[in-house]
Amino acid sequence: MKYVHAAVSMKPSTGVVRQMADEAEAAAALGLSWKVCLSQGSDLGQILAWWPAPLQYALLRVRFYVRLARLARQGHKIILRYSPGDPFLFIASFFLGPYVTVHHTREEAELAASRLPYARLQLLLERRLGRRVVDRAQAIICVTPEIARHESDRVRARPDRRVLIYPNGILYPKRLDEPADLRGERPEVIFAASYFFHWHGLEALLDSMADSDEDGLLHLVGTLPEALQLRAKTDPRVRIHGQLGLSTFNQLVAQCWVGLSSFALSGKGMTEACTLKVRDYLLAGLPVYAGHRDSALSEDFEYFRQGPALWSDIVEYSRAMRAVPRATIALAAQPSIDKKVLLARLHRSLS
Secondary structure, eight states: OEEEEEEEESSOOHHHHHHHHHHHHHHHHHTOOEEEEEEEGGGGHHHHTTSOHHHHHHHHHHHHHHHHHHHHHTTEEEEEEOOTTOHHHHHHTTSSSSOEEEESSOHHHHHHHOOSTTHHHHHHHIIIIIHHHHHHOSEEEESSHHHHHHHHHTSOOOTTOEEEEOOOOBOOOSSOOOOOOOOOSSOEEEEEEEEOOGGGOHHHHHHHHHTOOOOOEEEEEEEOOHHHHHHHTTOTTEEEEESOOHHHHHHHHHHOSEEEOOSOGGGGTOSEEOOHHHHHHHHTTOOEEESSEETTSOTTOTTEEEOOSOHHHHHHHHHHTTTSOHHHHHHHHHHHHBHHHHHHHHHHHHO
16 A cells, blocks of 8 residues: 655644654665655745735645545555644645544634634634544554544544554654763753744743742743743743754753753643654653653653642752663663654554
């Protein structure tokens, strides 16, 4: 069977781009008949970039789904990264053959909590059309069991439809060298996000720091809302870095003792996740502290701790992990987060 894992977005996040690129490289390394296709707004060219945004959105999706329909007629199985609230997907679903959908979040809950433009319209379309797209899928792939339960609940029960788990992963090198370790005597903690939404829980962490005299440094990497940025600047223990290139980010990670992930996923109706930044931390040999559980890691994995956004607890955990070699953490996490391992498992399940 020939597979095509496809995604479309006007401006895909760096995380989506990396996941698709890593998957393509993993498929090549495993020798699988597995194509990866990511269509984005930049594919439209400079002339069409002057078109109104709604027309660009429509053209990008029409071209994308026509291409997938052709691949389906050529015998490819379409595995589609799900686009919530997309009316073009509903139309295309009748021409893709027995397709599979891939889900990275609880779509309706995320749209309901979103403050972005068109979120209300997308939510309406998702409830009216999106559920029917998922209902017609031959199989459903989800990054966490929690999302899998949600997707199963919103479609009709069907004994022939399989629900599979495919966590986010990261591509391990063929030979894992000792990760860089530039830690000093003062605890340093990193919290990275492309944009700090309310579900990251940064506000609660800053509240905790204000009530604590525990020493240490908190490095914030990514874009902050203006109100949070002004507030973070009032604490001398906080460093705001904005967006960083990969080499600068890796150097900062090498200085840190612990990496942080989201503390308020309940805002999206979620209690577990498998975020890319956690995989970045672990590959770099950095233990992780988060307000959610990571569904791809076992409950007894000692280098991931779930806890509240309390600065004192985070610093205490960083000190407890200080003596653990970086390579020990990276190797311990590999069976759970290596993209090649995860893709090979998914391919066997689909086949």
